[in-house]
Amino acid sequence: MTHKLAFADDHFHDECGVFGVFGHPEAANLTYLGLYALQHRGQESAGIVSSDGSELYLHRAMGEAEEIFVPGVLAKLPGPLAIGHTRYSTAGDKALLNAQPIMIDCNKGKVALGHNGNLTNAAEWRRKLEHRGSIFQTNSDTEVIVHLIARSQARNLSGALGDALNQVEGAYSLLVLTQDELIAVRDPRGFRPLVLGRLTIPTGGEAWLVASETCAFDLLDAQYVREIEPGEMVRISRSGIESIHFAPEKPRQQCIFEHVYFARPDSIIFGRSVNESREALGRLLAREHPVEADIVVPVPDSGVPAAVGYSLESKIPFRMGLIRNHYIGRTFIEPSQAIRNFGVKLKLNPVRGLIEGQRIILVDDSIVRGTTSRKIVRMVREAGAREVHVRISCPPTISPCYYGVDTPTREELIASSNSPEDICKFLGADSLGYVSLPALRQAVNDTKGNFCTSCYTGVYPTDLVQLEVRESNGNAFDNTTLEKPVPVEHEV
DSSP: OGGGGGOTTTSOEEOEEEEEEESOTTHHHHHHHHHHHTGGGOOSEEEEEEEOSSOEEEEEEESOHHHHOOHHHHTTSOSSEEEEEEEOOOTTOOOGGGOSSEEEEETTEEEEEEEEEEETTHHHHHHHHHHTTOOOSSSBTHHHHHHHHHHOOOSSHHHHHHHHHTTOOEEEEEEEEOSSOEEEEEOTTOOSOOEEEEEEOTTSSEEEEEESSTHHHHHTTOEEEEEOOTTEEEEEETTEEEEEEOSOOOOOOEETHIIIIISOTTSEETTEEHHHHHHHHHHHHHHHSOOOOSEEEEOTTTTHHHHHHHHHHHTOOBOOOEEEOSOOOSOOOOOSSOOTTHHHHHHEEEOHHHHTTOEEEEEESOOSSSHHHHHHHHHHHHTTOSEEEEEESSOOOOSOOSSSEEOOOGGGOHHHHSOHHHHHHHHTOSEEEEOOHHHHHHHTTOSSOOEEOHHHHSOOSSHHHHHHHHHHHSSTTSOSOOOOSOOSBOOO
16 A cells, blocks of 8 residues: 555645554564554655653654664663654655654653644644744644643643643644553544454453554454444543543544545544455446446455456456556666657556456546656557556545645646546547446445545545635635645645
């Protein structure tokens, strides 16, 4: 699932993964392994804060977890408590100062915080806080929470955290670490996932784990216990586990794109198997957009489960007609002599023997700008395909996300101002079919309207964004450019 970050011109980025440990002698090592399993959620920077009961220890760096947390570094992160964060930054802001967890020393003691999500009223709060004398060290919205915690009149940290979070709006799955406790929090609408796990320690006793996805528990042979509920704060200390509902209940708005693309297929997200959802999407796609063809070919890796579902439903053979190179470094030298589709060929290569002379159904999870998809279609044709039929396992993406997904502006989203017929022509495909929104809801078993689908509808669940959409556009559904309303960096 790390692959899509390579296709920066044509795919979404989720911004972060978080992982926490309470009560294990090797907390930092476990956190490193947790981040390793969550690496697909962010690859620009990573950090771990540990506690030995009296002091907090921090290490953050640019890069991936594997290259940052070498044995010598982990040895300097002692103690039985730790939280970690892996981050994807938006273009042009890859500074170490925005890496997380953020650590502060305030009137509530030393506190470290890692955040997955995006606050939609962060800019407003930042202006207010700066006016009152707060000095910001980063340009991430996460720091707003830290300043609000420090200003709270509450006597304890959980009270201060509740105060702070009841003043912000938007998406947040948070981990907070002090010298002797770990706190996990999910926003009242439950936009981003957060799960609780338990690990038996061989020497006796058990540790508690918190993660963005259950796949991180699998790596450690830990038991998935349950989701952190929307609007719930789970406080883990030597006294045990305490559940605090810090905010009134709001309608659920779980990010449906976690099931379409973000999460790893082997995770359970919002109580449902991601792989099951994606195969169901493929089956529904085959029912809604059947076509005569010879083989079904996924765009690896995230197109694979939907392509399997499409093949099973249509009875058209599934073939890995595109092979992905998993070993692309951070930089590469592009030959001065022009090579057609060089960037895509670096990541994907067609198997000519499978594709030549065939009618191909090409299955992918999404089209954003359309530029990469166009190159892939051209590459498949050049490999000898007779026909190329593109099938997408989500509806057309017409609106930016404000809740923790780094999407382009409305203007840059090809589906915001072009019909599927126009997009099909742009891609150079013989046909194009998107899964419908009702089918997407069916695939994730959303019978109660618990999922956020703003990116497909242009209708946003938070008042502030809806207001800003109208102010920007005059109409939430028109196709003019919609810039993100939060000028500070969208932290996750």
